[in-house]
Amino acid sequence: MRHRKAGNKLGRNTSHRNATLASLTTAVVEHKRIKTTLAKAREARKVVDRMITFGKKGTLAARREVLKTIRDKEIVRTLFEEIVPEYADRNGGYTRIIKLGRRIGDGASVAYLELVGFENVITAKKKAKEKAKEKAKEKAKEKAAEKEAETAE
Amino acid sequence: MALPKRRHSNSRTAKRRTHWKLDAPSVGHCPNCDQPKMPHRACPNCGYYKDRMVFIPKES
Numbered sequence: 001m002r003h004r005k006a007g008n009k010l011g012r013n014t015s016h017r018n019a020t021l022a023s024l025t026t027a028v029v030e031h032k033r034i035k036t037t038l039a040k041a042r043e044a045r046k047v048v049d050r051m052i053t054f055g056k057k058g059t060l061a062a063r064r065e066v067l068k069t070i071r072d073k074e075i076v077r078t079l080f081e082e083i084v085p086e087y088a089d090r091n092g093g094y095t096r097i098i099k100l101g102r103r104i105g106d107g108a109s110v111a112y113l114e115l116v117g118f119e120n121v122i123t124a125k126k127k128a129k130e131k132a133k134e135k136a137k138e139k140a141k142e143k144a145a146e147k148e149a150e151t152a153e
Numbered sequence: 154m155a156l157p158k159r160r161h162s163n164s165r166t167a168k169r170r171t172h173w174k175l176d177a178p179s180v181g182h183c184p185n186c187d188q189p190k191m192p193h194r195a196c197p198n199c200g201y202y203k204d205r206m207v208f209i210p211k212e213s
Contacts, residue, residue, distance in 0.1 A: 098202050099194040112195075112207065119205065130209055 007046075008039050021047050024113075026070045028095070029079045033114035033122045038099060041113040045095040048113070052094045055084035086117045 010017055024044035027034045029051065036044070051069060054062040063076060070076050087094055098112040114122060183190040186199040195202040200210045 098207055101191060101194050101197060123206070126209055 008043050010039060010043060022069045022071070025051060026072060026075055028113055028115065029070060029083065030075050031125075032118040033112055035100070035110060035112055037103075038097070038109035038111045041097050041111045045097065045113055048095050048115075049092065051079060052084060052087060053092075055079050056087065058084070083115060083118075090116070 010020065012020060020040070021044050024034065024036060024040060025047045028044065028048050034041075047069060051066050054066045058080065063080065066076050066079065067073070070079065094116055096112075096114050096116050098114070100110045100112065102108065103110045179192060180189045181192045182188065183196040183199060183201065185196060185201040188196065188198040190196045190198070195207045198210065200206055200208040
């Protein structure tokens, strides 16, 4: 019986599921926000919150415990040095899920999973991306114009 | 074993199925851009959720 066994298995076996959650957790810590399916976001937030709780302990043992999930020392360092200090006055609820509706290809519910308090980092990143895109567009336009000029000649 | 005594007509089947109805989804509207939007989800049109811009909408 699966009485009181909460949690979504995500249609994966244990090792596959643990690997998926570990990689999602790593991505959240690295990028502060990720877009994934609602089910995966809900499962991953449990792991992310646990990692931050370990981070608050700040001990070497806690760091090694985190390294079991986030197998990248640099990313673990950002967790301990950038993310954890932000949450000194917050007891849990470090993550936020924003539902986005359904994905076109398969109809899956999609959501953002983000770290509370890092909204500025996220929007700054997004804006940088948009700017890069616009620049690329302008360049493409310039090139097209040049080509047109050439053909006109 | 228990078996139906009488044939079940197509009409009976149809009558039973008159109660199979679809509900229309409850659509709200975005407080930022006033476009229709599903409740508890970020607005697909302007990218706002509550008071905050969540993503930059695509221009098209």
